[in-house]
Amino acid sequence: MSVFEFQSVALPKVAEIERLEIREFLQREIAEKRFEPHRCSWSSFDAGFSQRLGAAGFIGVTWPEQYGGRGASTLTRFAITEELLAAGAPCGAHWAADRQSGPQLLKYGSDEAKTKILPQLAAGTSFFGIGMSEPNSGSDLASVKTKAVKVDGGYAITGQKIWTSNAHRVDYLIVLARTGDRGESRHEGLTQFVVDMTSDGISPRAIHDLAGNHEFNEVFFDDCFVPDDMIVGEVGEGWNLVTGELAFERSGPDRFLSDYQLFRELVDQVGPTPDRCASIEIGAMVSRLASLRKMSASIAGMLDQGAQPAVQAAMVKELGTAFERSVPEIVRKLVPVEPSQIAHDDFAEAMADTVLRAPSFTLRGGTREILKSMIARGLGLR
Ligand SMILES: Cc1cc2nc3c(=O)[nH]c(=O)nc-3n(C[C@H](O)[C@H](O)[C@H](O)COP(=O)(O)OP(=O)(O)OC[C@H]3O[C@@H](n4cnc5c(N)ncnc54)[C@H](O)[C@@H]3O)c2cc1C
Structure with a gap:
């Protein structure tokens, strides 16, 4: 298969059912004020939230039952992940385990390691770095x-x-x-x-x-x-092993939804009758998000089939984090707000928070230059 072939994947019905279930879980959590939606969802560490999520069966869903999972597909996990990020859920505690360390152990760990550690990870009571x-x-x-x-x-x-x-x-x-x-x-x-x-x-x-x-x-x-x-x-x-692990690390919705909360706040700020400039910019952002989502889902489908789509994953991360970096810049153009960590203004605070974090989006998990060089190699250009 050519490295640029991202086959279109439709999420199975069961994934959409799980989407509704996790959405309900998250709505309940928010209604009961168990967490405030976070702007940096997957890097916000909240052991209590992860434990409740694990108890509800939403961590390690792709792992076999004997290790605490539910044998679900990677596409089901994809739908769950999207919902967690869109809700701004504080996923930092269990993120590395669910995304890559657990799957790595499942594939390559000793029987002792799998039996001892995986159930704790799925329960959200132990965490990995x-x-x-x-x-x-x-x-x-x-x-x-x-x-x-x-x-x-x-x-x-x-x-x-x-x-x-x-x-x-x-x-x-x-x-x-x-x-x-x-x-x-x-x-x-x-x-x-x-x-x-x-x-x-x-x-x-x-x-x-x-x-x-x-x-x-x-x-x-x-x-x-x-x-x-x-x-x-x-x-x-x-x-x-590391190369295989990076395909999990780089391809998920966490690589284009890191500042999704700021994007949502932008849509609220411009309101239901945006001017022409805001319509064009927000329309372009939505279409970039939709393309990234399709590419990421396509990789989830490949992972389900046991493939190691390292180059495709590098592409999702490169394009996805470039998108994430552009969000605060576009917001700055559309809404005249001074980023501030101390202003009593949610939007100013959201901007300050994102502006300070944005440089890390393109560094963590591999820099843009390194990803571009991997993509070039995959294309046979180097
Ligand atoms: C928020 C955050 C969380 C992180 N968490 C973890 C973690 O949990 N565990 C972990 O192990 N690491 C973690 N990292 C580290 C991250 O993986 C590295 O920062 C990243 O891989 C870059 O490595 P470096 O910092 O050594 O920079 P360098 O490798 O020194 O790169 C510096 C600059 O030189 C460029 N460069 C380097 N080599 C080349 C080349 N051959 N061609 C062209 N340009 C090149 C790079 O693109 C970059 O712009 C985290 C980083 C961040 C920002």
Whole structure:
């Protein structure tokens, strides 16, 4: 199949039924004031919300029943995800587990890891973070230096990660570490491990973002022991696993709905009789969103068939996050509002919040330059 072939996918009836069910759950949550719709839905950490969502059966829906899931399709998960994001639900606690770490464990984890960890993730009582990036190894992930050395019964990890979202409040990290030489391909000698955050020899240190929030961290490992049954896949096969994981990380609606709440507020601000300029801009935004949604659903369909659409996922992330970056700029043109974190004005606050977060949209999960270079390679241009 050509990398540009995004087959049109219609969501099955069962996905639309689940959409109504999660919508009802979310309406109840909002009516009972259990959460206020968040502007940064999937990075807002709320363990209580995730636990209620898990109890209602909406986390890990694609996983088999024996591991706490419901054996639903990726397209059903797609509909659930859209609703969560559109409602501004605080999904940050369970997001990484539901989106990528759980599926990764399901495919490559040991029986012990699957049996012990997956049900906790599906219940929304345990959470995951992703320990890939290091100082000087972000885009060039294959150059990671954190080392895992074989010891009796497992491996000892020593090194440092950076930008690790929620490391200070999750239960497990999937850590990419070097177990051998890079080899000629530069992609050899890497292995993924599930690290229990209560282990000895692991210490997160806060990094505050532009908006002053503490979401990501540096994480230091000093001879941190990881048992053999917490190796993900085969030793030395980490690169292939990471590449597969990124298809899950980059293709979902979270890559174009990060500032959906600001978009909704914009529509409210311009009201039912927008002028010509607002009509054109908002119409263009809606059509971009509709195209992104179709592409993302198409990838969900491919994932259901067991494919690894890494290049298509890179395209969704590149186009999706470019859209997200453009939202505050378009809002600025259409509504004369000064972004402010201290004004008693919801819209000014929404703008300030989004303007401060927007630069991260195109960095997290792989930068635009790296995605473009992957797409070019997929097209045979490099
Ligand atoms: C909000 C947020 C949350 C994050 N959460 C996590 C997390 O939980 N876990 C985790 O592991 N990481 C996380 N990251 C890290 C993220 O994956 C990296 O920031 C990203 O991959 C870029 O790596 P870097 O910061 O080292 O930048 P660099 O790789 O140093 O890149 C700097 C600039 O150089 C450009 N560049 C680099 N190499 C090339 C090249 N070959 N060709 C052209 N241009 C190039 C890049 O595009 C970028 O513009 C997070 C980042 C953010 C912003």
